[in-house]
Amino acid sequence: MSVTAPQGFDAAGIAAGIKRSGALDLAVIVNRGPLQAGAAVFTSNRAKANPILWSEQVVKDGTVAAIVLNSGGANCFTGPEGFQVTHRTAEAAASALGISAGDVLVCSTGLIGDQLDGEVLEEGVLSAANRLAGDEAAGADAARAIMTTDTKPKTVEVVVDGWRIGGMAKGAGMLAPGLATMLVVLTTDAVVDSAGLRAALRRATRATFDRLDSDGCMSTNDQVTLLASGASGVAPDPETFVEALTTACRDLALQLQGDAEGASHDIAIEVRGAVTEDDAVEVGRSIARNNLFKAAIFGNDPNWGRVLAAIGTTSAPFDPYLVDVTMNGVRVCHAGRPDRPREDVDLTPRATSVIVELHAGEASATIWTNDLTHDYVHENSAYSS
């Protein structure tokens, strides 16, 4: 499991002293090659954290030798000093690993607006570099070191003929589109160049992380990184690679949904019968972001009127008097009016299905979200205190 599952990757996760709790807070992952190809997708938030600004430049040439990730501070809105801390982190890794700082990605997660201590990070990187290993325990430590309010680490492994994809993710709040706010590192020992990685990552994230919208809030620090070592010597068919990568991304996305802050329901909103896939996504997202709908699901209330009210705010073509809504298998709304009784819907399970049939076309899409709960409000009102 985790990022050390494929050949060619070493990892470490340590307690560098960034978190006051003494928990693991710094991860380093090194690509031992022979390939050192990398690609990444970043938050579409225009307010970008310093590590995003750094990593966007590093990944441009397609060569990535290592990635450093810290929890305990986002290093966002910390000015030029904050950028220097990111730069110093990359330099520390470069010096410890005998590589170029220009090939070191940096990711940070935690509270916005607090300065990270550059010396603590530098010492942490040096210490982590001494503990790098390619075994399962090292990958597990790395996955733990990037956790913030996550209650458990998220890892994945996909095995195909002769090559693998491994991965880890963090993200329990601010899961939103453009991509779901989080840090993800995926590794593979398949032989794929950076252009191939980039194309595959775009396609895989579009259908997975981009459709996860836990609370509608978009982070300043999102980054999904894909690294290839080529150590298996196998160059997979591009379609096969995209499929395996999509499988890995979907698995991690659903783990993120299942651990979303304070949530009591994992809601899959499937929109069918849209004119275009973009319409289906817009409709699904509008429902996923409707606080009244989300609070109703928390209360096990199949309030389908709120579903239709949310659809009505979109620009997707539809006729309100053709829409069907099915919740956990019970069609509560048919042709825009009441169908089977609300009481027949059992919303007590955590897994919740909402199917909206627009009867406007042939396209469909599924958006994953969570309910709006007392615990969500509590966790997010107490985060920085």
Next chain:
Amino acid sequence: MSVTAPQGFDAAGIAAGIKRSGALDLAVIVNRGPLQAGAAVFTSNRAKANPILWSEQVVKDGTVAAIVLNSGGANCFTGPEGFQVTHRTAEAAASALGISAGDVLVCSTGLIGDQLDGEVLEEGVLSAANRLAGDEAAGADAARAIMTTDTKPKTVEVVVDGWRIGGMAKGAGMLAPGLATMLVVLTTDAVVDSAGLRAALRRATRATFDRLDSDGCMSTNDQVTLLASGASGVAPDPETFVEALTTACRDLALQLQGDAEGASHDIAIEVRGAVTEDDAVEVGRSIARNNLFKAAIFGNDPNWGRVLAAIGTTSAPFDPYLVDVTMNGVRVCHAGRPDRPREDVDLTPRATSVIVELHAGEASATIWTNDLTHDYVHENSAYSS
């Protein structure tokens, strides 16, 4: 106060038996003239309730003789039967008052997806018609009869030289743009024709109800209606009329904000230094809809990072490293980095001020919203049960 403050209007508010609780649930307001001019703005939700579909047609010719409003059911997504109930309501009022059904507006509020009982409504309208009066008590009853989860009635009176504007409003949840979800009736004895009413209402709502965004959810039943009797004999200057109307609308909007479901903070988000007013509104709305920001305010946490993260999701021109954020008088962020300590901000008062200075231009706008609280989640998860 209320809709009977201007001359020429009679009102009644009764318990028709729509609400199981036996509370007041039906209001009738009649315009005795000599003018019977009317204008209205409606929800921009494309999923419109039956009374909206009806009222949109009625108001087109600019003549409105009466309006019937009920709480206890939204009559939305109730199919052709639901439309018949609305029609029957208007016919009942027409018959009781000796006017045309085509001059009777209808508004409904309450749960979506439940059929209203046409007979109960018809009897209620006849009973209310027998109790119409032009005094303050009648106006107060009408304001009470439209309440749903409101904890108190909302009324307003503005007195200008020789003429008045009166008004009532309901709306405690689903306050959102396009307009803040609610029912509002404004009356005036000024001499203004329907074209003048329409133009003035558009301008007044744009700067008031349209800037109220309590929870980002847009209703299917919103309607703001303005009726003129001309009974004062005074034809005011159009600008004076718009100003007085805007004053009345702002007063009611702030009453709605102050009674928003479960809220513990009334937040005014003032965006300054935007390139255009539309940009300022977009930025303010994005902050107002950010659940993480709203939960932080509930927790009295001046988490300005969430303000900047929300700005970053807009298309408004701005440089993250020029932005200042001031919360309750304390500038916590200057030029995109930490300024005065968070601890200096006192967020315990209900009235909360957030000022965002973009330093991108000269335009500004204020958006009013509320925090995201345990009580909001509770009230909205229990609404239909």
